[in-house]
Amino acid sequence: xxxxxxxxxxxxxxxxxxxxxxxxxxxxxxxxxxxxxxxxxxxxxxxxxxxxxxxxxxxxxxxxxxxxxxxxxxxxxxxxxxxxxxxxxxxxxxxxxxxxxxxxxxxxxxxxxxxxxxxxxxxxxxxxxxxxxxxxxxxxxxxxxxxxxxxxxxxxxxxxxxxxxxxxx
Numbered sequence: 001x002x003x004x005x006x007x008x009x010x011x012x013x014x015x016x017x018x019x020x021x022x023x024x025x026x027x028x029x030x031x032x033x034x035x036x037x038x039x040x041x042x043x044x045x046x047x048x049x050x051x052x053x054x055x056x057x058x059x060x061x062x063x064x065x066x067x068x069x070x071x072x073x074x075x076x077x078x079x080x081x082x083x084x085x086x087x088x089x090x091x092x093x094x095x096x097x098x099x100x101x102x103x104x105x106x107x108x109x110x111x112x113x114x115x116x117x118x119x120x121x122x123x124x125x126x127x128x129x130x131x132x133x134x135x136x137x138x139x140x141x142x143x144x145x146x147x148x149x150x151x152x153x154x155x156x157x158x159x160x161x162x163x164x165x166x167x168x169x
Contacts, residue, residue, distance in 0.1 A: 018056055020046045022070065025063050030108035033115060034064055034123060061123060068116055068124050071109035074102055076135060082142050088152040091142065092164070099168035114169045136161060 024046035028037045039060055043050040057063035078098030085091030103110045121128050136158070143157035 014056075017048065017052060020048060021053055021056055021063070022067060025067050026071075026106075026108040026112060029064060029067055030111040030115075034060075037064075039063075064112075064123055065127075067109065067112055069127070071102075071106055071113050072127070072131070074106065074109070075099070075113070076131075078102055079135065079139065082139050085142075088143070088146045091146070096164065096168055099164075103168065110169060 021042065025037075025042045028042045028045055032041070037060065039053050040050050042063070043053050046053070053063070057066065078101070079095060081094030081098055082091045085094060116122075116124055117128075139161055140157040143152075143155075143160060146152045147154050147157075
């Protein structure tokens with residue numbers, strides 16, 4: 001005799017609904033942009049009533065910020081290759097590999113991030129001025145350390161990072 005499947009608990013339902021909403025939002029924001037996206041369209045793509053979206057995210061901006069934050073956190077995780085790398089080949093190479101994998105696995109999220117930045121980061125400027133700035137300064141120090149140790153040719157570390165971002169986005 002087979003047991004009936006256990007009903008989902010509230011926390012599991014919440015997690016599943018949030019996952020559906022975030023996936024749908026990522027897709028809609030990637031296709032329509034922030035201005036063209038609506039909570040109704042996101043709800044339709046998620047297959048949930050619009051009221052459910054507002055239960056999890058009060059506003060479209062809250063939902064958008066969460067989508068951007070999630071892709072940025074995945075991106076920051078990929079950037080950890082810099083910290084543990086013995087040199088630029090491993091650090092930069094690992095970072096490029098990780099960024100390309102993110103773009104393959106999260107094409108919509110990558111598109112949302114790139115679009116936000118290309119439009120001057122109107123919604124997430126505060127995030128860029130804090131978290132991204134701090135991350136960038138840390139990687140600049142690592143690159144400069146490699147240069148000072150003679151492990152790579154002298155370059156402007158900030159320009160190198162911008163070039164890496166542009167070519168891996």
